[in-house]
Amino acid sequence: MILTTARLRLEPWVDGHLEGLQAMNGDPAVMRYITGRAYRAEETLAEIRKVQGYWRKFGYSWWSFFETGTGQIVGAGCIQHLAGDPNNPLEIGWRIRRDKWRQGLAFEAAIAMAAFAFGTLGAPVLCAICHPQNTVSESLMKKLGMHFQARRSLHDMPVLVYEISRDAWAARAAESPSTVLNLRT
Numbered sequence: 001m002i003l004t005t006a007r008l009r010l011e012p013w014v015d016g017h018l019e020g021l022q023a024m025n026g027d028p029a030v031m032r033y034i035t036g037r038a039y040r041a042e043e044t045l046a047e048i049r050k051v052q053g054y055w056r057k058f059g060y061s062w063w064s065f066f067e068t069g070t071g072q073i074v075g076a077g078c079i080q081h082l083a084g085d086p087n088n089p090l091e092i093g094w095r096i097r098r099d100k101w102r103q104g105l106a107f108e109a110a111i112a113m114a115a116f117a118f119g120t121l122g123a124p125v126l127c128a129i130c131h132p133q134n135t136v137s138e139s140l141m142k143k144l145g146m147h148f149q150a151r152r153s154l155h156d157m158p159v160l161v162y163e164i165s166r167d168a169w170a171a172r173a174a175e176s177p178s179t180v181l182n183l184r185t
């Protein structure tokens with residue numbers, strides 16, 4: 001499932017994305033609140049292989065964000081089951097290559113991924129998690145209209161859980177008809 005935005009093309013992870021993804025995952029600043037350390041290339045490849053299985057099983061997982069202007073991978077994001085449990089609500093996630101931070105790319109991609117989750121998958125709710133000190137990611141959640149739900153321990157670390165319901169998303173879309181906040185993909 002390929003998604004497009006004004007500046008990005010979101011493509012499901014394949015082996016050929018390794019170099020572009022590793023340019024991001026190999027940066028400790030990007031991974032600071034995710035794993036706390038940079039990934040080695042073989043770890044990125046292992047993640048790609050795992051994610052390919054999720055795409056086959058569920059029809060959604062992680063995308064690479066290709067910048068249409070340059071053809072480069074500038075980020076990655078996901079719609080996946082929280083904590084990997086199919087009984088859990090869907091989670092949205094994001095990361096952007098450091099030299100591309102603060103250009104609105106994560107927000108732009110998040111709108112497309114959320115619209116896919118609510119519109120195509122019919123999700124009743126979408127959640128997002130971040131390390132409590134990851135205030136940038138938390139700000140992005142708030143900008144998307146998500147609300148604090150709980151503090152939990154997931155992936156062996158404390159996390160803040162934010163969420164937004166499908167109805168709340170639709171209400172925001174109705175209030176902002178000029179934006180791409182809609183349920184269509």
Ligand SMILES: CC(C)(COP(=O)(O)OP(=O)(O)OC[C@H]1O[C@@H](n2cnc3c(N)ncnc32)[C@H](O)[C@@H]1OP(=O)(O)O)[C@@H](O)C(=O)NCCC(=O)NCCS
Binds near residue numbers: 096097102105134
């Ligand atoms: C979190 C991250 C994906 C944001 O990507 P980005 O493309 O720079 O974000 P955007 O430019 O779309 O900004 C969206 C909102 O995020 C917040 N934000 C982004 N950068 C910020 C900063 N340096 N300081 C404060 N708020 C910031 C703002 O609310 C911003 O909205 P605004 O521009 O209207 O103020 C990026 O910083 C990143 O990759 N971080 C490392 C990986 C990571 O921690 N991922 C999340 C794991 S939970």
